[in-house]
Amino acid sequence: MANTRFGDITRNGLWDNNPGLVQLLGLCPLLGVTNSTVNALGLALATALVLTCSNLAVSLIRNAVTDAVRLPAFVMIIAALTTCTELLMQAFTYELYQILGIFIPLITTNCIILGRADAFAAKNSPAHAGLDGLMMGIGFGAVLVVIGMLRELIGSGTLFSNMQLLLGPMASSWTLHPFGSDYQGFLLAILPPGAFLVLGLLIAVKNLIDARLAARAQALAADTPKVSRRVRVTGVIE
Amino acid sequence: MALLRITSPHAHGRNRTQTVMLHVLIATLPAVCVLTWLFGWGTVINLIWASALALGFEAAILALRGRSLAFFLQDGSALVTAVLLALALPPFAPWWLTLIAVGFAIVFGKQLYGGLGQNPFNPAMLGYVVALISFPAAMTSWPAVREMAAMTQGAVQPTLGLVDAFIRIFAAGQGLPDAWAHATALDTLKINNSLTISELWATHPEFGWLGGRGVEAVNLAFLAGGLYLWARHIISWHAPGGMLLGLALMSLLFWNGGGSDSNGSPLFHLLTGATMLGAFFIVTDPVSGATSIKGRFIFGLGVGVLVYTIRTWGGYPDGVAFAVLLMNLAAPTIDYYTRPRTYGHSSPSRGPNLGN
DSSP: OOOHHHHHHHIIIIIIOOOOTTTOOHHHHHHHHSHHHHHHHHHHHHHHHHHHHHHHHHHHHHSSGGGHHHHHHHHHHHHHHHOOOHHHHHOOHHHHHHHHHHGGGGGGHHHHHHHHHHHHHGOHHHHHHHHHHHHHHHHHHHHHHHHHHHHHHHHOOOOOOHHHHHHOOGGGGOOOOOTTTTTTHHHHHHHHHHHHHHHHHHHHHHHHHHHHHHHHHHHHHHOOOOOOOOOOOOOOOO | GGOOSSSOOOOOOOOOHHHHHHHHHHHHHHHHHHHHHHHHHHHHHHHHHHHHHHHHHHHHHHHHOOOHHHHHHOHHHHHHHHHHHHHSSOOOOHHHHHHHHHHIIIIIIIIGGTTTTTTTHHHHHHHHHHHHHHHHHHHHBBBBOOOHHTTTSSSSOOOOSSHHHHHHSTTTTTTSOTBBBBHHHHHHHHHHOSSOOHHHHHHOOTEEEESSSHHHHHHHHHHHHHHHHHTTTTTTTTHHHHHHHHHHHHHHHEEEESSOOOOOOHHHHHHHTTTHHIIIITTTTTTOOOOOOHHHHHHHHHHHHHHHHHHHHHSSSSOOOHHHHHHHHHHHHHHHHHHOOOOSSSSSSOOGGOOO
């Protein structure tokens, strides 16, 4: 890995190399559970937790396992961490655990986690690897939550409904109705095609922002003169 | 239109996109008249509202994409999409339903793929399906026919006045009779499991002469429009012929006679639902359908078989929109295996041998 500065790792995970919008990894949960904010946030936290811990663990054992057996070792670590997360969710957020269902065990097979373990954590120090896992997890989780909020808002006209499943009784009155309570709901947004559409639009927005930023940077670069100019009062500056 | 033929001779004529679209619009006129006579002014209001929306959405997206507004708006393709969608939607679809359907058809179905000629799916059917799966209640409220008021002794009151139609569409029908919608013949046949066909016909006003009451006349009007397009060489017979043949063969095979488990006669299926609209105005789309002559026939045949499959064993009473979208997916593959023989070559290059 070329970039091992903490700032670069953060920027990569959150924006430049975002797992959800650029690498397009982990699409199965990204599209499968984002039909409400609470589902998306629940899976985002679980994935980020597993990703951070697995990166840290893989980085710690990176000099002890040989190349030939590294993948089975990584998968064992990830599976163990996923099981821990699953048990935690069963203990504290049982209803949400039942709603998310198969997607919690499926964190094991999430390409982001094995991808970061093999591509980054296996080659970098624990501090760098842990930060990379955390930032990738937050980047992925942010995309999940944004898609979840948009789909919930368009699909059922609510925001933050059923948050008590994740955050306890204090969140039970958080439900918002931005369009009023007689909004009919746009069923397509909650169905699988809605997930693809919202993800596609988010990618388009990100590309648009990147293109604008690049154009601005180019304009700035073009403005700075390449050679020193002498002050002239006649003729054309070459 | 240049898209209709791909092999030489490349005939040059006055068949510009605009002319083709104009003929398609003319061909829908009989059906517009029949629909308006039978179901009231909703169809006309829907048509105007959908056309205005389609031009608005098209202009907005073209401006965003930095394309020439005048050139692309003049070709009339957005107008045709809007008209076909308005004819497919229930006549008193609320204004926001038409807005969503047209917006989806033009923005997502057409412009995001690159505009006219680039869309893999039929935009009108895409808009229809989005509306159907998102708002099933509004999409299945098909109004009662004119003569049903007398047949049911006033229990069902069709909405026939112009002002009433406006109230239905733009004000959610406030103050108007509640019993204005009625089950269609396909609905009734789908849920029927106790009456024989002759009993159904005798007891339910939605069954007409051969097909659905009123709907059979609409289908004949679409057939007339289609024959006009065929006579003007705007469409070839292959895709519509294939679809009607597929539907007729399937309904003949699985007819099951006149008992209570009958699936309806071939004539019933040909003259009910969106059969003729689909056959002559939807599967003939030169962009999202197959290109070669043989390909178009296979494309139509697939649509016909799928329409019958959805009607008889699927979850929806009619299935033209779903069938067309599914076959749109298959159209590139059909073209891949049905390329015609090029002049001067002894055998066509198609399928895995393509390009050899």
